[in-house]
Amino acid sequence: MTTTVREAVLDLLRAFNMTTIFGNPGSTELPLFLDFPDDFRYVLGLQESVVVGMADGYAQATHNAAFVNLHSAAGVGHAMGNIFTAHKNRTPMVITAGQQARSILPFDPFLFSGQATELPKPYVKWSIEPARAEDVPLAIARAYYIAMQQPRGPVLVSIPADDWTRRCEPVAARRVSTETRPEPQLLALIGDALDAAKRPAFVVGAAVDRDRAWDDVVRLAERHNAAVWVAPMSGRCGFPEDHRLFAGFLPAMREKIVALLAGHDLVFALGAAAFTYHVEGAGPHLPAGAELVQLIEDPAIAAWAPEGTSAVGGIRLGVQDLLARPVPPALADREDPQPRALPARAEPGASGELMSVAFVMQTLAEVRDAHSIVVEEAPSSRPVMQAHLPILHSETFYTMCSGGLGHGMPAAVGVALAKPGKKVIGLLGDGSSMYSIQALWSAAQLKLPITFIILKNRRYAALQEFAPTFGFKPGETLQGTDLPELDFLALARGQGCDAVNVVDADQLADVLREALNSPRPILVEVDVA
Numbered sequence: 314m315t316t317t318v319r320e321a322v323l324d325l326l327r328a329f330n331m332t333t334i335f336g337n338p339g340s341t342e343l344p345l346f347l348d349f350p351d352d353f354r355y356v357l358g359l360q361e362s363v364v365v366g367m368a369d370g371y372a373q374a375t376h377n378a379a380f381v382n383l384h385s386a387a388g389v390g391h392a393m394g395n396i397f398t399a400h401k402n403r404t405p406m407v408i409t410a411g412q413q414a415r416s417i418l419p420f421d422p423f424l425f426s427g428q429a430t431e432l433p434k435p436y437v438k439w440s441i442e443p444a445r446a447e448d449v450p451l452a453i454a455r456a457y458y459i460a461m462q463q464p465r466g467p468v469l470v471s472i473p474a475d476d477w478t479r480r481c482e483p484v485a486a487r488r489v490s491t492e493t494r495p496e497p498q499l500l501a502l503i504g505d506a507l508d509a510a511k512r513p514a515f516v517v518g519a520a521v522d523r524d525r526a527w528d529d530v531v532r533l534a535e536r537h538n539a540a541v542w543v544a545p546m547s548g549r550c551g552f553p554e555d556h557r558l559f560a561g562f563l564p565a566m567r568e569k570i571v572a573l574l575a576g577h578d579l580v581f582a583l584g585a586a587a588f589t590y591h592v593e594g595a596g597p598h599l600p601a602g603a604e605l606v607q608l609i610e611d612p613a614i615a616a617w618a619p620e621g622t623s624a625v626g627g628i629r630l631g632v633q634d635l636l637a638r639p640v641p642p643a644l645a646d647r648e649d650p651q652p653r654a655l656p657a658r659a660e661p662g663a664s665g666e667l668m669s670v671a672f673v674m675q676t677l678a679e680v681r682d683a684h685s686i687v688v689e690e691a692p693s694s695r696p697v698m699q700a701h702l703p704i705l706h707s708e709t710f711y712t713m714c715s716g717g718l719g720h721g722m723p724a725a726v727g728v729a730l731a732k733p734g735k736k737v738i739g740l741l742g743d744g745s746s747m748y749s750i751q752a753l754w755s756a757a758q759l760k761l762p763i764t765f766i767i768l769k770n771r772r773y774a775a776l777q778e779f780a781p782t783f784g785f786k787p788g789e790t791l792q793g794t795d796l797p798e799l800d801f802l803a804l805a806r807g808q809g810c811d812a813v814n815v816v817d818a819d820q821l822a823d824v825l826r827e828a829l830n831s832p833r834p835i836l837v838e839v840d841v842a
Contacts, residue, residue, distance in 0.1 A: 324483060325484060339411055366726075374708070376525070379404075411472065516583065526584065544584075565592070688738070765835070765837065
């Protein structure tokens with residue numbers, strides 16, 4: 314029995330529970346959508362980077378690969394920023410890209426992709442343009458299994474337009490392992506080091522929450538009475554920030570990391586690189602007298618760790634194995650780590666002055682449900698957010714691990730699609746928002762009750778604050794970093810999204826409460842100092 318390539322692929326997607334398709338179609342993709350089935354949902358993004366950003370949020374929130382459909386070379390090119398972010402986020406994603414019909418490929422036809430499999434590299438785990446139309450379903454199946462295997466990530470399949478109607482044999486979905494267990498001998502060494510340490514510190518990364526290991530990591534930290542830090546540039550939160558063991562956030566600077574970890578004799582990098590740096594540094598990677606151990610699902614990250622013992626495997630399975638070890642009696646005598654110094658309460662400021670970001674974050678923390686989900690892309694405000702907007706529960710915080718802008722706003726749409734019973738808050742800088750502002754249209758069309766909060770400081774603040782690192786003097790003009798006259802209310806309303814501006818600190822709490830209760834997407838533009 315044979316079927317069409319199109320029907321074989323749709324049956325596979327049903328078996329993989331991938332019946333939501335994110336896309337922005339072009340001519341070479343149209344044959345996939347002939348007689349579009351009722352049990353599938355097509356989510357349209359107005360630009361391909363928005364499409365991938367929505368799929369990223371959706372995949373992270375569902376813990377399953379998202380299916381993305383892009384248009385040939387131009388569409389993949391537009392999407393590359395967020396493909397890069399999906400790669401850094403370790404987000405499973407099956408990306409299909411249209412290709413011109415096979416019969417005209419020898420003539421360099423209009424809108425074809427000359428090197429379709431090379432274009433997205435190195436930011437996909439695997440890419441292929443099948444040799445025959447009949448091989449497309451097998452390629453889709455293989456792509457799904459590869460995307461879902463740890464470390465997860467995006468893959469790409471280039472599909473000529475005339476392949477969809479060809480006859481082929483159906484392909485049955487298989488059960489393929491997606492998780493790995495760390496080597497027992499190496500894990501035993503890590504367990505022994507934890508048991509012997511006097512003052513251990515955990516550094517938790519995005520893989521903790523990504524691998525649903527939050528609760529197990531809390532239990533392991535409590536067993537060892539370890540201070541817990543969040544790794545530099547982590548795209549997820551892996552530990553409750555109101556816990557007595559929570560120590561704070563490590564910056565992406567070698568010398569500062571060493572200073573903050575001083576006094577610890579063991580550093581356990583858990584689901585995190587050791588360490589992610591953003592600026593040039595010098596000296597040791599660890600404080601004097603400290604040993605490094607690591608548990609990470611990505612062998613490439615383990616390979617470049619500067620020292621110590623690295624076990625490669627799933628975080629949840631590895632932590633469960635560590636918890637299965639007998640508890641040494643000596644652990645009961647271990648001293649409590651020094652409690653974290655909490656920030657002072659932010660004040661609204663004098664009458665007529667713009668609000669501080671700290672006051673906005675503090676107010677949001679007071680009025681939001683702690684189980685609501687924050688999707689953040691406000692790089693210059695992140696340290697302030699970390700001080701005044703604590704994340705308390707698993708899977709309630711998402712940002713990009715890449716540093717590439719344009720992910721946050723569409724990712725909020727994807728997370729809201731995946732978790733319809735949850736309130737999603739998109740917390741964004743004004744500069745960041747403009748990279749993917751078209752996501753507001755998708756939110757409005759899908760009637761998602763997302764609250765987008767734009768921190769409007771009228772500049773690329775992160776660049777201006779980073780400038781002294783490269784020799785700029787205080788007050789010196791930095792070209793290309795001012796953003797005057799952006800009107801986010803007009804931009805939102807023009808795409809069908811409600812919008813409101815707030816300048817007065819006395820009105821902020823009431824405006825946020827009303828926005829968080831809105832059944833429709835709403836944008837809150839907050840003028841900040």
